Structures are given as structure tokens and as C-alpha cells.
Amino acid sequence: MSAMEVVRNADLTGRVAVVTGGSSGLGLETVRALASSGARVHVPALDPVAARAALSGIGRVDVWPLDLADEASVKAFADAFLERQGRLDILVLNAGIMAQPLFRDPRGREAHFSTNFLGHYQLTALLWPALVAARTSRVVVMSSRGHQISDVDFEDINFVRRPYDKWMAYGQSKTANALFAVALDRRGRGHGVRAFSVHPGMIVTPGIRHLSRSEFDDFDALEADGTPVIDPTMDKKNPEQGAATSVWCATSPALSSSGGVYCENCDIASVQIDSPFGVRPYAIDPERAEILWQMSAMLTGLDIVIT
Numbered sequence: 028m029s030a031m032e033v034v035r036n037a038d039l040t041g042r043v044a045v046v047t048g049g050s051s052g053l054g055l056e057t058v059r060a061l062a063s064s065g066a067r068v069h070v071p072a073l074d075p076v077a078a079r080a081a082l083s084g085i086g087r088v089d090v091w092p093l094d095l096a097d098e099a100s101v102k103a104f105a106d107a108f109l110e111r112q113g114r115l116d117i118l119v120l121n122a123g124i125m126a127q128p129l130f131r132d133p134r135g136r137e138a139h140f141s142t143n144f145l146g147h148y149q150l151t152a153l154l155w156p157a158l159v160a161a162r163t164s165r166v167v168v169m170s171s172r173g174h175q176i177s178d179v180d181f182e183d184i185n186f187v188r189r190p191y192d193k194w195m196a197y198g199q200s201k202t203a204n205a206l207f208a209v210a211l212d213r214r215g216r217g218h219g220v221r222a223f224s225v226h227p228g229m230i231v232t233p234g235i236r237h238l239s240r241s242e243f244d245d246f247d248a249l250e251a252d253g254t255p256v257i258d259p260t261m262d263k264k265n266p267e268q269g270a271a272t273s274v275w276c277a278t279s280p281a282l283s284s285s286g287g288v289y290c291e292n293c294d295i296a297s298v299q300i301d302s303p304f305g306v307r308p309y310a311i312d313p314e315r316a317e318i319l320w321q322m323s324a325m326l327t328g329l330d331i332v333i334t
Contacts, residue, residue, distance in 0.1 A: 030060035030270035040065035048122030050078035056270035095146030096132040105153035115157035120147040126193040137185045143200035152329035163219045170224040174201040209316035212287030221286035223276040228264035
């Protein structure tokens with residue numbers, strides 16, 4: 028199934044959406060599907076000029092500057108958005124990095140944790156008034172099957188004491204995103220705000236072209252000529268197919284009474300311990316979700332209080 032097929036009968040006229048990382052890969056297809064159904068989609072991007080070029084031809088789209096690893100940039104975007112928009116129906120936290128060499132943000136925090144999770148935590152907390160104002164809103168957080176690589180190491184999130192491993196860093200950030208959806212949904216459900224985490228599938232996008240050919244071969248991700256292998260039965264999808272679950276979580280009536288769940292293949296995933304499919308118990312554990320939330324509130328100075 029593709030993202031456009033998910034919204035074939037959806038009417039999002041009047042709805043307001045924000046999609047981070049919405050100018051390439053999964054994010055671009057998410058924007059395309061939401062906008063095609065009538066939503067006004069705001070795309071905060073690290074390079075607004077390139078984003079506008081990538082999104083040209085798609086109606087009802089606005090591009091804004093945003094660097095998720097920079098607290099001031101996140102606040103500037105949120106303030107500007109709230110000044111212009113009073114409500115936010117759909118927030119898709121799609122932007123991210125994958126398996127990159129060690130680098131740290133200006134605060135000294137490991138970049139996968141900072142960009143994939145903490146910047147999105149800050150953004151969501153700042154946009155909270157608009158999410159509540161929509162009365163029924165959804166937050167979709169991009170996790171990954173990569174969460175199976177690593178739980179969150181609360182004692183050394185920033186790889187200060189342990190040796191740095193790019194895959195462990197990536198996996199930790201994706202587990203953090205799944206836990207984030209659990210804790211956010213707990214805070215939001217009484218206000219009509221529901222949260223979901225998503226595994227989109229294995230998709231080769233420009234954002235992971237820095238991986239070596241041998242790393243791609245480890246996943247059997249490329250054909251001999253270098254083009255991506257597309258086989259949804261083996262979880263290898265193109266961007267249109269990969270965006271389907273995000274769009275499903277953002278729009279499907281089937282989830283009207285659900286939240287805090289990890290989804291894949293346009294369905295709520297089962298809890299698995301050894302299978303390559305499904306979600307690991309630690310990634311949806313409510314107690315670990317609360318520990319992560321409290322740590323994040325301390326790190327950012329931002330919180331959402333349950334009322």
C-alpha cells in the first residue's frame with residue numbers, strides 16, 4: 028500500500044499539518060499525501076531553499092527554517108508557527124539521521140539522540156497549545172525496526188563512557204522515539220491528542236547514501252546495478268510505500284480510540300522478543316517512557332503536565 032492509497036477517501040480540508048523532514052524521501056511522500064487530501068502542510072527544513080525546490084508543484088505547502096539540533100532554531104520556528112496558526116491537527120516527526128560517525132550538537136549531546144529525539148521532544152512541547160486547540164490531533168513519531176538494536180542507556184545516553192557505535196546510537200534514538208509516543212499519549216489523551224510511533228520499512232533514501240556498499244549488502248538492500256531492492260514482503264519498500272504507515276497513523280479512523288502504540292505495515296505491531304518483526308517490550312514500556320520523559324524535561328526545561 029502507498030501513502031496516496033491510504034488517503035484515497037480522506038478529506039483533510041481545513042486541517043493543519045507539520046511534517047519535519049518533509050522535503051525528501053518518506054517525508055516528501057507524507058506531505059504529498061496529506062496535501063492531496065486538502066490539508067495545509069508546513070514543512071520546517073534545514074535548507075529551506077532546497078526544500079522549496081523539492082516541494083514545488085505540491086499545493087498548500089509552506090516551508091520554514093528549522094535545525095532540530097539547535098534549541099534556539101526550534102523555539103524560533105515554534106513561536107513563528109503559533110503566531111500564524113492557532114491549531115495543529117497533525118504533527119509528523121519524520122526528520123532524522125541514520126548511522127553517522129560521532130558528532131555532537133552545540134550542547135555536546137550525541138547527534139542521533141539530539142536530532143532524532145530531543146529536538147522533536149522540544150518541538151512537540153512548544154507546539155502543545157496548538158495540538159490541544161485542534162481538539163482531536165495526532166502526533167506521529169518516526170521510530171524504526173532499528174529500535175531492536177538498542178534500548179536507551181539512561182546512564183550514558185551521549186556515549187561519554189562507552190565506546191561510540193553509530194548503529195547503537197541510531198537504535199537508541201529510535202527506541203527513544205517509540206517511548207516518547209507512549210509518554211506523550213498518556214499526557215495527551217485527555218485533551219484529544221493521540222501519539223503513535225512508526226516503523227516505515229527498509230527504505231533507501233538520499234539520507235542514508237553515506238553508508239558503504241558493504242553495509243548496504245549486509246541488508247541485501249541494493250541490486251547489482253546499485254538500485255534499491257523493492258520487495259514489501261521482505262519489508263523493503265520504496266518511499267511511497269514506506270510513508271503509508273505514517274499517513275495511516277495520522278489519518279485513519281481505525282485508530283480513533285488508540286494511542287501510544289508502535290505501528291508497522293498500516294497496523295498496530297505485535298510485541299515480539301526474538302522476531303525481526305514487531306516491537307520489543309522495552310520500547311513501549313510505560314515506566315521507561317516516564318524516565319525518558321522526565322530526563323527530557325530536565326534537559327530542555329520544557330514539560331507537559333498531565334491534568
